[in-house]
Amino acid sequence: MDKESLYKKCVDFHGHSCGGLLIGFRAALCAMEQFGISEPSPDEELVCIAENDACGIDAIQALLGCTAGKGNLILRLRGKQAFTFFDRRSGKSFRIVLNEREFSSKEEKLAFMNEAPSSDIFSIGEARCAAPREAAIYISRRCARCGERTAEPWLRVKDGKFLCLDCCEGADLRG
Template sequence: MLDREDLYKKCVEFHGHSCGGLLVGFRAALCAMERFGLDGRAQDEELVCVAENDACGVDAIQALLGCTAGKGNLIFRLRGKQAFTFYERKSGESFRISLKNLEFADRESKRAFMESAASEEIFDSGEAPFPLPGEARIYSSQSCAACGERTAEPWLRVKDGRLLCLDCLEKESR
């Protein structure tokens, strides 16, 4: 049995403070843990989260689920929504949740609700809207012809026969 209080403390430690946004991500992470029967963090890319925002709640996803941008199993699809799509590679199971549009009299009542309500009361749930993303790829890097900084190949562009990073391409295009 997962101790919610300890798990939330872990999120707060990672994020730096407690706030409403972190609580949304905490509940989203708990929802994924419940749906997939997880009791801990992903060690590698076995669990994937596509976050539709880059707000505080994403830190709870990282802290509890082990989905991180660096491992490639936290993918940002920025839409400004409190919505998350989760995939479990082993089972092939996936789902998307989005925060319901709920009204509260004040912050305290909202917090109490978020802490105690069932996931179904907090989030609308549905099918994943897109297929499971592929595993993270490691690309070769090349030196930018203008600044000399090594840049992963997908982020280089060819201009006048030279490989340029996006920053140098932008400077030269002005």
């Protein structure tokens, strides 16, 4: 698929074109270049740890198949345009960070982001952490207070009863 079609796929997924989506688009293309792939991850082979929750992560989802639902898109909110990628099959990993640049106009910035090589747009370095483990499936239990089923890691025991986080934080079990 050509670059224009790939970007259209991102815009269709996200709902509109914007600067943040373009950053994520270029991050996804950089990952594809580094891994030597042209298709999204069918399961959890590729992993992205995004250090923001901005528009760009929609491009990561659309092009790489990394999603929160599959557990291979992890948001580690730090407010940075930085992404760490892992390929579980090959063991290859790297972290990219958007380079700071000054532009004289919005048009100049857009042209740069569309045309520049990935190595000019991002600093590419070693991953700072190990690949996360594959997504786990947890047993759910009913919260003793609200009755809603909750996955075990998000339950707390208070006075011998399983409570979801919301009920535990505001729990008043006196009556």
